[in-house]
Amino acid sequence: MEKQPGSASLVLVAEDDDEIATILTAYLSRGGFRTLRAQDGRQALDLHLSARPDLVLLDVQMPGVDGWMVLSELRRRGGTPVIVVTAMDQDVDKLTGLRIGADDYVVKPFNPAEVVARAQAVLRRTLAHAAGAAAAAAVIRVDELVIDLDKHEVTLEHGAATPLALTLTEFKLLAYLARAPRQVFSRADLLAHCLPEGDTLERTVDSHVSKLRRKLEEAGVPDVPRGIRGVGYKFGGRT
Structure with missing residues (x-):
C-alpha cells in the first residue's frame, strides 16, 4: 500500500523557542503526524540520524549549530525533505535556504495550519518522486x-x-x-x-x-x- 502523509509520517521539529515548538507539534498532531522535538542544531542532527524522520521543520537561528549548517549536513546525508521555518524574511535568506536544499520556506509569524498543509504537500511530492526514482533505479x-x-x-x-x-x-x-x-x-x-x-x-x-x-x-x-x-x-x- 502506498504510504500517505499523515499518521505514518514522523516530523522532526527543530525549534529552540518552546512556545513555537508547542504550537507546531500540537497542529501537526491534529493533522495526524507523529512529532519529535529538537531544541538546538546539534540535537536535530543527532535525532535525524537516530529517528530517521520523514520531514524536518527547521528553524535557522538556533544555538550552537545554526539551521543553515544543519540543512547542509542533512543534504550531505541524503534527501530528507526540509521546510525552513524562520523569522528571516529577506529574499537573500530565502534564496540561501533554497540553494542549500530546502524544500519549502515559511516566514514567522506563520499560520500553523498552513505549515501543516505545506508539510503534507512536501511529503506528497517526496513520496511521488521516491516512487518514480525507485522504479528507475531498480x-x-x-x-x-x-x-x-x-x-x-x-x-x-x-x-x-x-x-x-x-x-x-x-x-x-x-x-x-x-x-x-x-x-x-x-x-x-x-x-x-x-x-x-x-x-x-x-x-x-x-x-x-x-x-x-x-x-x-x-x-x-x-x-x-x-x-x-x-x-x-x-x-x-x-x-
Missing part, C-alpha cells in the same frame, strides 16, 4: 558491478556474467555506497542505514566492510569499498 551499475535491488543480486560483468554471493548486510552496504560512488559515508551513517537494528557499534561496520572487500577482491574487483582515513568509506574502484 538496477545500479558501477564499473563492472551490476546491483539488482529487487532481486538482491550482485553480478560482475567481466567477460561472462558472474554472480557474487553476499550476505544481506554486505549487499546493503554495497548498494548504499554504489548509489553515490564518489561520496564518502561515515561509519555512523552506514551503521544507521545498512546494519541490523541490534548492531550499535561503529567497529561492526569495519568488520562487514572487510568481509565485503575480501569477496570483491577475490572476484577481481580491488579497492571496493575504499576506506578514507578518519572519515569512513566510499565505493572506490575507478570512481
